[in-house]
Structure formats: C-alpha cells, structure tokens
Amino acid sequence: MMRVMASEFIKIRRKMILFLVFLGPIGVIGLEAVNFGIRYDWLTGVYKDDLWRGLIGEVAMLSIPTILIGLTILTSMIANIEHQTNAWKQLLALPISKTKVFTGKFLLSVLLLFLSCLLLASGTVLLGLLLKFGTNIPFLYLFKMCFFPCLASLPFIAVQTWLAITIKNQAIPLTLGIIGAIVSMYSMNFPDWVPLKWPLLLNDWDKPIYSVLAGLVTGILLYFMSLIDFNRRDVK
Amino acid sequence: MSDFIIETSRLTKKFGSRKVVDHVDLKVKKGEIYGFLGPNGAGKTTTIRMLLGLARPTKGSIQIFGKDIRKEKLAILKKVGSLVEYPSYYGHLSAYENLEAVRILLDVPKSRIDEVLSIVRLTNDAKRPVKGFSLGMKQRLGIATALLGNPELLILDEPTNGLDPSGIIEIRELIKSMPKEHGITIVVSSHLLSEIDQMATQVGIISKGRMIFQDSISTLRAQSTSKIKLTVNDVESAWKTLLTHGYTTDLSQNNLFIENGSDEKVAEIVKSLVQNDYSIYRVEEERKSLEEIFLELTGKEGGL
Ligand SMILES: Nc1ncnc2c1ncn2[C@@H]1O[C@H](COP(=O)(O)OP(=O)(O)OP(=O)(O)O)[C@@H](O)[C@H]1O
Numbered sequence: 001m002m003r004v005m006a007s008e009f010i011k012i013r014r015k016m017i018l019f020l021v022f023l024g025p026i027g028v029i030g031l032e033a034v035n036f037g038i039r040y041d042w043l044t045g046v047y048k049d050d051l052w053r054g055l056i057g058e059v060a061m062l063s064i065p066t067i068l069i070g071l072t073i074l075t076s077m078i079a080n081i082e083h084q085t086n087a088w089k090q091l092l093a094l095p096i097s098k099t100k101v102f103t104g105k106f107l108l109s110v111l112l113l114f115l116s117c118l119l120l121a122s123g124t125v126l127l128g129l130l131l132k133f134g135t136n137i138p139f140l141y142l143f144k145m146c147f148f149p150c151l152a153s154l155p156f157i158a159v160q161t162w163l164a165i166t167i168k169n170q171a172i173p174l175t176l177g178i179i180g181a182i183v184s185m186y187s188m189n190f191p192d193w194v195p196l197k198w199p200l201l202l203n204d205w206d207k208p209i210y211s212v213l214a215g216l217v218t219g220i221l222l223y224f225m226s227l228i229d230f231n232r233r234d235v236k
Numbered sequence: 237m238s239d240f241i242i243e244t245s246r247l248t249k250k251f252g253s254r255k256v257v258d259h260v261d262l263k264v265k266k267g268e269i270y271g272f273l274g275p276n277g278a279g280k281t282t283t284i285r286m287l288l289g290l291a292r293p294t295k296g297s298i299q300i301f302g303k304d305i306r307k308e309k310l311a312i313l314k315k316v317g318s319l320v321e322y323p324s325y326y327g328h329l330s331a332y333e334n335l336e337a338v339r340i341l342l343d344v345p346k347s348r349i350d351e352v353l354s355i356v357r358l359t360n361d362a363k364r365p366v367k368g369f370s371l372g373m374k375q376r377l378g379i380a381t382a383l384l385g386n387p388e389l390l391i392l393d394e395p396t397n398g399l400d401p402s403g404i405i406e407i408r409e410l411i412k413s414m415p416k417e418h419g420i421t422i423v424v425s426s427h428l429l430s431e432i433d434q435m436a437t438q439v440g441i442i443s444k445g446r447m448i449f450q451d452s453i454s455t456l457r458a459q460s461t462s463k464i465k466l467t468v469n470d471v472e473s474a475w476k477t478l479l480t481h482g483y484t485t486d487l488s489q490n491n492l493f494i495e496n497g498s499d500e501k502v503a504e505i506v507k508s509l510v511q512n513d514y515s516i517y518r519v520e521e522e523r524k525s526l527e528e529i530f531l532e533l534t535g536k537e538g539g540l
C-alpha cells in the first residue's frame with residue numbers, strides 16, 4: 001500500500017492538485033480576514049466573551065462548503081489523471097489488486113483534504129494573532145472545528161471518488177458534487193439522518209461528535225460498497 | 237502442467253446478447269511470437285483484455301503459466317508486460333517519471349528504468365513531458381513500460397498502429413529480438429497479415445469472435461494452393477465447350493481458372509481447347525498470397 005501511495009504522489013506532481021489544497025484554506029482565511037477587517041468593531045462586539053471561539057466559528061462556517069466543493073474537484077482531478085489517456089488499462093494490468101488502486105485514490109483524497117484542514121487551522125491561528133485576539137487559543141476547539149466537518153464528509157469523499165472513477169465524463173461527478181455542496185449549505189433544518197447535514201455538525205443532541213461518527217461509519221460503509229462495485233466492473 | 241504459456245478454453249465474452257469473443261481456444265507456446273490476427277472489430281482487443289484480467293470472461297477459462305487467472309491474477313500479472321491499444325501515459329510527467337510511477341508499483345530496481353529507456357532508445361528524451369512526444373515515441377514509452385518488470389510474457393495489442401514505416405520496422409525488429417535475447421514469449425495482435433508474417437512464428441486468426449485458424453505460419457503458407465489461369469479467345473464458349481467435355485473450370489475476369497488441377501488434368505484441358513480451335517494466349521500458374529488466404533478465411537465468416 002505504501003508503494004501505491006508513493007506512485008500516486010508522483011502522479012500528482014505538476015498538477016494543479018496541490019495548488020488547490022492550498023487555495024482552499026487560503027481562500028477561507030482570506031475571506032475571514034476581509035470579514036473581520038471590515039466589520040471588526042461589530043464582530044468583536046458580538047464575540048466579546050470569547051474572541052477566539054467567534055473567529056473559529058466563522059471560519060468553520062465558511063470552510064464547510066469549501067470542503068465539499070474542494071473534495072469534489074479533488075476526487076475528480078485525481079481520477080482524471082487516469083481517464084485522460086486511458087491509463088486505467090495500464091495501471092490495472094500491473095500486479096496490483098484493484099482494491100489497492102481504489103483505496104489509493106480514496107486515501108489520497110482523504111490525506112490531501114486533511115492537509116487542507118491543517119493549513120486551515122494554522123491559518124486561523126495566524127489570523128487570530130494578527131487580529132490581536134491574544135494567545136489564549138482554544139486549540140482543542142480549533143482542531144475540532146477544522147477537522148470534524150472534514151471527517152463528517154467522509155461519505156462524500158467515498159461517493160465522489162466512486163463517481164469520478166467509474167464515470168469518464170467528469171462533468172457528471174462535478175455537477176453532482178457541487179449540487180450536494182449547495183444543498184448542504186441549506187440543510188440545517190433537514191432531519192438528522194440526512195448525510196448532507198452532517199458536515200454542519202448540527203443535531204438534536206447538540207453533540208458534534210455524533211455527526212462525525214455517523215459520517216465515519218457511513219463513509220467506511222460507502223467506501224466498501226464502491227470498492228465492491230469497482231472490483232466487479234470491467235476496465236474501460 | 238501443459239507446455240503452453242497461454243491456454244484458453246472456450247473463452248467467450250458477450251456484450252449484451254452479442255458474442256464478441258466466441259469459444260476461443262488460444263494456445264501459445266513458450267518462446268513463440270504469436271501473431272493474433274483479425275480484421276477490425278474481430279475481438280482481438282477484447283480477448284487481450286480478458287487475458288490481462290481487465291475484463292471478465294462471460295464463459296470459459298484462461299490459464300497463463302499454468303495458473304488460472306481467476307485465482308492467481310496478481311501472480312500471473314507479475315510476469316506479464318502489456319500494451320493495450322493506443323499507449324497509456326501521464327502527459328504532465330516526463331518519460332522517466334512515468335516509468336518511475338510504474339516502477340514503484342512493480343518494485344524493481346531503479347536501474348531498470350535506464351535499461352528500458354535505452355532498449356526503446358528514449359534515453360535522450362527521458363526528461364521531457366510526455367505530452368510533447370510524437371506518437372511513435374509514446375508507443376515506445378508504452379513498450380518500455382511493458383518491459384519494466386522483466387516480463388516472461390509480453391502482450392502487445394497493435395503496437396505498430398499509427399506509426400510511419402520506419403517506426404514500424406523499428407518496433408518490429410525490437411519485437412523480433414525479444415525471444416532470442418531475453419527468452420520472452422510474445423503475443424502481438426494486428427489486423428495486417430503482412431505485419432504478422434514478418435515477425436510471427438505462430439498465427440491465430442480471429443474473425444467475428446471465432447478462432448478460424450491457429451497454427452504455425454508455415455502451415456498457413458502451405459494453404460496457399462495454386463491455380464492455373466488460362467487466357468483464351470472467346471472465354472464463354474470455351475467454358476461451355478469444356479463443360480460438355482466434362483471439365484469444370486471457373487470463369488472470372490475473362491479468364492478460365494483451374495483449381496487444384498493435376499498436371500494431367502491441365503494437359504487434357506489444354507488439349508481439348510486446342511482440338512476445338514480455341515486460341516490459347518497464356519497458361520499461367522497463380523499462387524494465392526497470404527493476404528488472399530486471410531481474406532478468404534475471414535471472408536468465409538461473412539466478409540469484412
Ligand atoms: N465495452 C464494450 N461494449 C460493447 N461492445 C464492445 C465493447 N468493447 C468492444 N465492443 C465491441 O466488440 C467488438 C470487438 O471489439 P475489439 O475491440 O475486441 O476488436 P478488435 O479485434 O480489437 O478490432 P480493432 O482491429 O479495430 O482493434 C467490436 O464490434 C466492438 O464494438
């Protein structure tokens with residue numbers, strides 16, 4: 001599996017993929033910088049009890065649609081490396097199981113998304129310091145708010161990976177993913193069982209971890225289902 | 237264990253209700269260059285995809301190196317190099333990086349990259365992005381990739397497709413040198429008999445999904461029976477006269493043809509024509525070219 005990942009990392013060289021991984025968090029932090037820059041007095045008024053929590057909350061809100069759109073583009077670009085010149089037939093005629101190939105693509109998306117989340121967390125700290133919110137940073141809360149939406153999005157990573165790999169025409173997974181991201185922005189009043197709501201970390205129990213757990217379990221389940229389907233299919 | 241490197245049994249692939257590969261018994265011996273021949277759409281690529289485990293047979297079995305592909309696919313693929321249809325490559329990467337991405341998966345030493353690059357003579361272009369390569373160079377990179385894992389069996393699907401004559405000769409020489417130098421067994425598909433004729437030792441001809449000939453290339457050549465062509469004045473009446481004397485000939489293109497005629501029979505027919513006052517301009521022997529045999533064989537199955 002290490003070899004599969006090493007090969008995947010060679011293949012994303014000189015692609016826009018890594019640029020995208022940086023663009024997402026930089027965009028979010030940039031927008032929040034503008035947000036706090038313009039409405040500094042008002043926002044510091046609203047969040048006067050805990051400035052850091054206020055900032056982190058704002059960042060997390062904006063990061064959710066960014067994560068969903070980002071993962072859609074990411075999974076599509078990763079699959080497209082093979083689609084572009086029909087490299088699937090070469091890749092899958094190598095002595096590597098289809099399971100490893102699929103898992104490699106899935107894992108690459110997850111890793112890159114985590115990297116984005118890490119950058120987001122660092123960016124948030126940087127912004128908070130620049131805004132002179134002090135050094136009493138609630139790190140646990142910060143990491144929760146940066147990584148939980150990502151973890152709760154695991155079902156989408158699985159589904160988008162599967163769509164992007166099985167459908168050659170990338171317009172389809174891209175469209176579906178972006179529709180999903182938009183719908184999820186308006187999903188706070190959806191019932192709790194709707195997966196699109198999970199990245200928002202909202203539920204009747206007010207426990208974000210429940211959304212994360214639901215996402216993880218469903219995500220792993222969907223990963224296995226996609227994997228079975230991928231193994232069954234003839235290579236194009 | 238049989239002495240075949242590849243042995244398929246009643247291999248069948250259906251797309252919907254259409255049988256694209258139909259009960260094919262492919263047999264390839266060690267050290268052969270097996271020419272897999274068939275017109276466009278005959279099912280060559282589909283068969284090769286099944287050999288590589290890329291497509292699942294609808295029916296039938298595949299044994300490679302005496303192992304069942306359903307049970308030991310990865311063990312088989314470890315010793316197989318392949319190039320299916322047009323070459324696959326990662327255009328944004330250099331030739332070297334392309335090979336490195338595959339090398340890591342195969343777990344062979346790094347030095348192997350330079351070796352295969354020099355075999356296909358791409359050493360000087362190794363650092364350029366592959367998207368700027370000519371088709372011939374991409375094809376050679378494809379072959380280099382196929383050779384990377386020191387395969388014992390090389391499966392090449394139309395490796396000379398789209399190449400110019402010098403590119404074709406180059407690839408052909410490369411293929412011909414493999415069994416001698418490295419003891420590799422090769423399956424190479426083509427829709428051109430002349431191609432196969434110049435490199436293969438064994439031939440399998442597939443048409444409409446069915447294997448219609450499988451033997452050595454010399455056996456195929458032996459099928460090139462000759463016929464005698466007679467050019468005479470007034471062919472039609474000559475043909476009728478011969479018929480009334482009990483000789484059947486074929487009339488076509490204003491000539492009479494005697495199929496499989498013994499020397500005596502030819503002599504009798506000529507004599508009979510002379511006695512009936514026909515002018516005989518020419519008596520010639522016509523040998524069928526391999527191309528004609530191929531067309532005839534595939535034609536029997538309903539034409540191209
Ligand atoms: N995935 C598929 N779905 C449906 N039909 C297919 C599929 N793949 C191939 N076919 C059909 O199977 C037939 C055989 O195709 P194949 O590519 O094996 O032929 P071929 O002998 O390789 O021809 P060529 O010389 O043109 O490469 C064709 O008629 C093709 O249309």
Ligand SMILES: [Mg+2]
Pocket residue numbers: 280281282321393394
């Ligand atoms: Mg073909």
